[in-house]
Amino acid sequence: MKILTLLLIAFQCLVAPFAFGDDEEKKIAEAMPGKPTVKPKKSHKILVYSKPSGFRHGSIPTGIKGLRIMAEKTKAFEATFTLETTEFTKKGLAKYDMIIFNNCTHVQKAFTEQAQRDAILGFIKSGKAFAGFHSASDGGMPQWQEYTDMIGGCFAGHPWGAGGKWPFFVEDPKHPVNKAFKDKEFTFSDEIYQYKGYDRSKLRILIGLDSVKSGKKGNSKTNDYPVSWVRSYGKGKIFYSNFGHNKATWWTPYMLQHFLDGIQWALGDLDGPSESVPQSKNTK
Ligand SMILES: [Zn+2]
Known part of the structure; x- marks a missing residue:
């Protein structure tokens, strides 16, 4: 009997992780919207790059799972995941509609050749889409100033740490x-x-x-601390969110909805403006 019990336990240990997915995947799948916010106008292919060239966030695999489950469950897009830079050429990117940088710190060290940099920025300017999560903005200037100009800002410290609970406000309540x-x-x-x-x-x-x-001061004279934004770039569209350092962000239902909507907006499926609006709060 004892041997049988041991064999049974061994079998469960081997099989269970594959049969039921891991804990994170379950939480993400439960929190994920069940359908796209708007029906895609056409099928979209997204290339997701997740290799850090600076600080390595523990939430990178969680973000990969999040975007994979988002693709599978909502069918808003198909996603290809890579840690390599080889696809980032004019020819390699031609089959994609969007690039996502998932927490990949210091991209200026990953993309050092001018031709690759031109391919990435040219891809977006030509009318394609880009989204960046969290440390996608931790990189660029001064070595790759054009990247910072594209994404909209470069990391300059985090006065608001990962363990704190911080107050946010919706600057643009009518935006989809x-x-x-x-x-x-x-x-x-x-x-x-x-x-x-x-x-x-x-x-x-x-x-x-x-x-x-929040009771903390940062580097802005007008207390302007943007967290999520959209913009036009040439003929292309960009969505960026600073959220995504903590793993739990990736299984928070309203954050996943916000991310999906940002991606669908950048892909051109969800309509909404990209013109700048004045700061609405704490301007002094
Ligand atoms: Zn971080």
């Missing part, structure tokens, strides 16, 4: 990419950046951090 947020103000736990190379007049800020309420 903000539909997930039921209240104009909310608190959430994640690591939040201040920026250099940031120019509000080029971006449409969707979510802001309420620094006054």
